[in-house]
Amino acid sequence: MAVDLVILSVVFVSITVVSIAIRLFTRTVILKNIGVDDYLICVGAVFAIVCSVTPIAALQYGLGRPTADQKPEQVAPYQKLLLTSSVTYSVSATFIKLSLLSFYLRLSNGPAFSALVYCVIFAVIGFGIGSITAVLLQCLPLSSLWDEDAAVGAKCIKLVDFYYANAAINLTADVVILFLPIKILWGLHMPLRQRIGLCGLFGLGGLATVAGIIRLSSLKSLLASSNPTINIVTPLNWSFIELNTAIFIAGAPALKAFLRQYMPALLGSSYSPTGITKYGSSNKTGTKSRPTKHNSIPLGSVSDKNGSKWVKNTAVVSSGPGHENGNGERDSDNDSQENILQNYHGILQEVTVSVKSERKSEEGRSMSSGKADY
Structure with missing residues (x-):
């Protein structure tokens, strides 16, 4: 004893x-x-x-x-x-x-x-x-x-x-x-x-x-x-x-x-200096990823300074944890848990917004109506 x-x-x-x-x-x-x-x-x-x-x-x-x-x-x-x-x-x-x-x-x-x-x-x-x-x-x-x-x-x-x-x-x-x-x-x-x-x-x-x-x-x-x-x-x-x-x-x-x-191998994940950890199924490049749902929200079109070109903007809003990989997909892992357990600044829902810009030349856009596409 x-x-x-x-x-x-x-x-x-x-x-x-x-x-x-x-x-x-x-x-x-x-x-x-x-x-x-x-x-x-x-x-x-x-x-x-x-x-x-x-x-x-x-x-x-x-x-x-x-x-x-x-x-x-x-x-x-x-x-x-x-x-x-x-x-x-x-x-x-x-x-x-x-x-x-x-x-x-x-x-x-x-x-x-x-x-x-x-x-x-x-x-x-x-x-x-x-x-x-x-x-x-x-x-x-x-x-x-x-x-x-x-x-x-x-x-x-x-x-x-x-x-x-x-x-x-x-x-x-x-x-x-x-x-x-x-x-x-x-x-x-x-x-x-x-x-x-x-x-x-x-x-x-x-x-x-x-x-x-x-x-x-x-x-x-x-x-x-x-x-x-x-x-x-x-x-x-x-x-x-x-x-x-x-x-x-x-x-x-x-x-x-x-x-x-x-020792990331003990957690069954790979670690990079950027802090991205890959989980899920493998894609063609061999990188494990799991895409999340994206919601596209059109923001409209604006003309440039000379009025000769138009820029059509679309915001892609992704709610939920993860990081983008090289294919534009997001890796859904436990990063949201890491934020909660490590940052200690309250429970936050992370929202990532990326903006895609599509430029159209003045010649390429329709001139029939004589109006800009907003």
Whole structure:
């Protein structure tokens, strides 16, 4: 059990460090667009790392071994380390949620959604402060956790009941945050495949929610336990699994941009310096493309300065993502998702307008009516 805790802690901390490094590099170097959500997730990552490594330090003070084998001098450092892990868990979870909600504000497409996000932000902050306060005031005086003299006459809450309530509320907040942007994302004017992919990317947060559910169920082992030093290991494991998984998933958009820039083959696409990524079926030239629908709108004809030539203009309006290839077609890929997940300036429907000009000589146009063709 102790070995499993060490392995899980090292693996997930390593994933978090790499994830944060890639996220910061992508935001500052590739996208040059770092925001408040990036700073908040960094704070959450620092506390998640502390939450993950403190149980390793507690192993030498009796964690993972029978409570009867714990020596009196080990009780104080053991309790202080578990207290640190509990506090840092609440702090990290709060900052991770605030980072996601800050990211949602960048996606906001109206005052109603922004107001809803701000309400959730205030609730998350209040719950975070309440959780930290409850941990620090679980016993009065707090030193009664490790000092037998202070324990005489001390008043303590039932810690397991607190864990249950905290985990349940935390899980509810995770579900709310998970589904908060789905309605907006699903209502975007883009192909069904892209909407499903975009909602799926946001839905990856459900993995962290699943970890939270397992953590909640693992607390049963602490009820009336005669060996809390052993039974608390599993909830501790799921605590830092939940935090580090959430941090990794929150960095998925930045990771996708990083891979698209340096390892596009992993995404099943080709990358060019212009940022064009090809998908779909192959055309005659071997370039993969998928044309989008064009709507031609005649703008009329105007004469040149000397009145000898006429220019007939037609605007071709293409709604939807993609770039033009060498054949005049557009490549329909996930660029609209990239704009949403990377630019963070709101959800925009990109419209590309190209103007075709057809010049007619004065001799070529009809002179029968004596009127210009407008």
